[in-house]
Amino acid sequence: MATPQSHQLQVLTPMSGSPRQLIDTKVTVETPEGVDFQFRIAGPGLRASAWLTDQLVKVLIVAGVLLLFVLLAYAFELEFSFPEITSGFAMFSWFVVDWFYGGLAEGLFDGQTFGKRKLQLRVVRTNGTPVDLLSAIGRNFLRTADFLPIAFSGGLLVMICTRRMQRLGDLFFDTMVIEERRLTVSRPAQLLSKVERLQRSECRHRFQVPDRTLSVIERLFDPARAISDARREEIAAPLGNALEQYMGFEEAGPDPDNPYQYFQKRGLRHTRFLLRTMKTFSLTDEDQQDTTAASPQEGRKHQSRPVGDSE
Amino acid sequence: MNRERYIRLRRDDWAQYEKLLHRLQYTREGQWLAKDVSLMARLYRSICFDLSLVQSREWGSQLEDYLNQLVARGHNFLYRSPRGSVLPSVSFLTTGFPRLLRRHFYALMLSTLLFAGPLLACTFLAAVFPEQTAYLVDQEVLQQSIEMFSPSEYRRDGQNFFSERSYMFGFYVNNNTGIAFRAFSLGALAGLGTAYVLVSNGISIGLTQGSMLAVGGQTRNNFFSFVITHGALELTAIVIAGAAGFVLAQGIVVPGNRSRLDALQYSGRQALRIALGAGAMLLAAAFVEAYFSPSQIPPAAKYLTGAVTWALVLSWLAFSGRGGSSDES
Numbered sequence: 001m002a003t004p005q006s007h008q009l010q011v012l013t014p015m016s017g018s019p020r021q022l023i024d025t026k027v028t029v030e031t032p033e034g035v036d037f038q039f040r041i042a043g044p045g046l047r048a049s050a051w052l053t054d055q056l057v058k059v060l061i062v063a064g065v066l067l068l069f070v071l072l073a074y075a076f077e078l079e080f081s082f083p084e085i086t087s088g089f090a091m092f093s094w095f096v097v098d099w100f101y102g103g104l105a106e107g108l109f110d111g112q113t114f115g116k117r118k119l120q121l122r123v124v125r126t127n128g129t130p131v132d133l134l135s136a137i138g139r140n141f142l143r144t145a146d147f148l149p150i151a152f153s154g155g156l157l158v159m160i161c162t163r164r165m166q167r168l169g170d171l172f173f174d175t176m177v178i179e180e181r182r183l184t185v186s187r188p189a190q191l192l193s194k195v196e197r198l199q200r201s202e203c204r205h206r207f208q209v210p211d212r213t214l215s216v217i218e219r220l221f222d223p224a225r226a227i228s229d230a231r232r233e234e235i236a237a238p239l240g241n242a243l244e245q246y247m248g249f250e251e252a253g254p255d256p257d258n259p260y261q262y263f264q265k266r267g268l269r270h271t272r273f274l275l276r277t278m279k280t281f282s283l284t285d286e287d288q289q290d291t292t293a294a295s296p297q298e299g300r301k302h303q304s305r306p307v308g309d310s311e
Numbered sequence: 312m313n314r315e316r317y318i319r320l321r322r323d324d325w326a327q328y329e330k331l332l333h334r335l336q337y338t339r340e341g342q343w344l345a346k347d348v349s350l351m352a353r354l355y356r357s358i359c360f361d362l363s364l365v366q367s368r369e370w371g372s373q374l375e376d377y378l379n380q381l382v383a384r385g386h387n388f389l390y391r392s393p394r395g396s397v398l399p400s401v402s403f404l405t406t407g408f409p410r411l412l413r414r415h416f417y418a419l420m421l422s423t424l425l426f427a428g429p430l431l432a433c434t435f436l437a438a439v440f441p442e443q444t445a446y447l448v449d450q451e452v453l454q455q456s457i458e459m460f461s462p463s464e465y466r467r468d469g470q471n472f473f474s475e476r477s478y479m480f481g482f483y484v485n486n487n488t489g490i491a492f493r494a495f496s497l498g499a500l501a502g503l504g505t506a507y508v509l510v511s512n513g514i515s516i517g518l519t520q521g522s523m524l525a526v527g528g529q530t531r532n533n534f535f536s537f538v539i540t541h542g543a544l545e546l547t548a549i550v551i552a553g554a555a556g557f558v559l560a561q562g563i564v565v566p567g568n569r570s571r572l573d574a575l576q577y578s579g580r581q582a583l584r585i586a587l588g589a590g591a592m593l594l595a596a597a598f599v600e601a602y603f604s605p606s607q608i609p610p611a612a613k614y615l616t617g618a619v620t621w622a623l624v625l626s627w628l629a630f631s632g633r634g635g636s637s638d639e640s
Contacts, residue, residue, distance in 0.1 A: 029383075029386070031359060031382065031386050032390070033356060033359040033360075034359075034363075035359040035360075035362050035363045035382065036363075036366070037362060037379045037382040037383050037386065038379050038383075039383060084474045084475055084477065084478040085474050085477045085478065087478055087481065088477045088478035088479065088480055088481030088482065089477070089481055090481065091481035091482055091484070091485040092480065092481040092484050092485065094485065095481075095484050095485040095488065095489065099488075099489075099492060110336075110387075122387075124387060128383065128386050128387060128390070129386070129387065129390045129391055130387055130391045134580060134583060134584070135579075135580070137583065137587075138579055138580070138583040141492060141495065141496045141583065141586070142496045142499050143496070144492070144493055144496040144497060145496045145497050145498075145499035145500055145504065146499075148497075148500065148504070154500075168499045169499075171572070171575050171576075172499060172559065172562070172575050172576065172578075172579030173576065173579050173580070173583075174576045174579075178383075180380075180383075180384070181380070182380070211313055211368075212368075212369075214313050214314070215313070215314055215368060215369060215370050218313075218314050218315070218370070219369075219370075219372070222372065222373050281313070282313045282314065282315045282316070
């Protein structure tokens with residue numbers, strides 16, 4: 001964009017490159033396809049509740065196995081001293097379940113025990129591939145070391161010191177625990193149904209917006225961001241002003257017959273302008289029909305109201 | 312092309328990919344259709360492209376997170392290591408395990424020293440100076456074991472033998488293998504935990520053994536004929552588990568030419584295999600200890616089997632699998 005005004009727009013685009021250096025709980029992995037993607041590392045709280053769930057599951061498994069054992073013994077009328085054999089069997093099965101439940105579950109079911117599955121966590125190797133059986137067993141064995149001196153405080157300390165929040169078991173076996181949330185993308189159709197498109201006649205200079213500026217606007221209305229209407233208007237003001245200048249947009253003055261409406265809308269005028277820009281340039285014709293078809297009644301009803309006015 | 316138009320264009324593929332991925336993840340590998348697999352690969356690659364495009368155009372965190380999650384799941388699905396088997400292979404137990412152990416000779420020696428040293432010293436002290444060491448031993452427990460091995464108590468009719476011994480089997484597995492696995496995993500604390508487990512168990516076993524020596528008579532004979540056979544497997548396995556703990560510690564303390572993180576991962580896998588081998592040995596030891604050691608055969612026969620077992624175990628560890636390569640991890 002070799003236009004004289006372009007520098008004003010450049011200032012407003014977010015600094016590229018900076019998201020990679022943010023201090024957050026994400027770890028970047030490069031795929032063989034040459035694309036970087038990120039894992040969100042699971043924190044100690046989530047992992048602790050998964051662990052608690054798993055402790056419960058372990059107890060239930062042992063209880064179930066014992067019940068089965070007792071029932072079988074009765075069914076076949078085996079002759080033996082009951083309490084002794086049963087408690088021997090209980091100790092044996094508790095031992096097996098306690099030491100191998102986590103490792104076998106993670107190794108055989110793609111890095112998820114029951115508790116991890118419930119909390120949408122998964123154990124993966126640090127390169128993003130699924131954990132293998134040996135590593136899964138190993139990282140669970142070392143839980144004994146992480147538990148020391150009391151209640152996993154040693155493991156917690158190690159987690160704090162490592163970038164991928166790994167405890168000792170994870171460090172020794174090259175694994176990490178990730179949060180695996182199912183995400184969706186919601187689209188701003190609802191917002192856009194409340195405004196009308198920009199008219200060609202309203203703009204003196206040009207009737208177009210650079211793609212990067214459009215994406216900045218789209219991000220401003222990203223529903224994932226909780227921004228109050230007032231704050232959004234504040235952010236929108238410099239961008240809106242620059243864009244109005246760039247396009248030569250001039251808002252129509254108050255309607256002499258009904259001036260009240262004009263002043264009512266005045267409060268969020270930049271937000272409103274950016275929404276109109278987005279509706280005009282970022283949607284296809286197909287989308288336009290979509291949004292109006294979705295709520296034709298509503299769309300018309302709210303046209304006169306200020307944008308983002310909650311009812 | 313702007314964001315909204317792009318989403319409109321691509322979202323059918325994304326939905327199809329999500330559905331397909333879910334379906335493939337929850338069916339067995341053998342039941343996958345060829346066309347599904349190739350469609351999966353194509354969709355995955357196209358979504359990788361989508362992600363990199365969205366990243367470079369900065370089209371909003373929400374869209375990026377969504378695509379990121381799709382790629383992460385696909386990557387996790389497509390790139391995997393070969394499935395391991397749950398049971399250790401026969402060749403690992405016969406040849407691989409002794410080989411691996413001999414490769415970590417120094418760890419094994421350190422572990423032997425820390426376990427056998429206190430054990431022998433305490434045996435000697437408790438046998439020669441029973442009065443002076445009395446305060447170290449829990450007298451109640453000692454009296455119980457002396458009673459247990461005394462001639463009158465030890466020879467009972469075998470009516471309840473099976474039930475009682477099955478209880479003890481559960482106890483031995485839980486207790487002894489638990490000690491071995493702890494000795495291994497506490498090696499992660501730079502070997503200090505392992506040293507503690509080895510020394511403390513060496514002391515307590517030594518004191519018991521020495522006290523039994525001091526008691527003498529038929530009780531002593533009963534005790535030593537009881538412990539000798541499974542001792543061959545049990546005591547060596549504890550030492551081996553300790554060695555596994557020290558192999559683990561090696562990654563922390565002496566990483567050698569590797570970076571410390573690499574050294575941790577290298578020693579972790581090796582140590583775990585050693586510890587699992589020790590676990591298998593202890594399972595066998597628990598069988599022997601529960602059902603053979605207390606059986607009503609003459610002590611001489613037990614001493615003989617014990618001696619043979621010791622010879623077999625030691626020569627298995629020392630000679631089995633020599634002449635081959637130990638790189639099979």
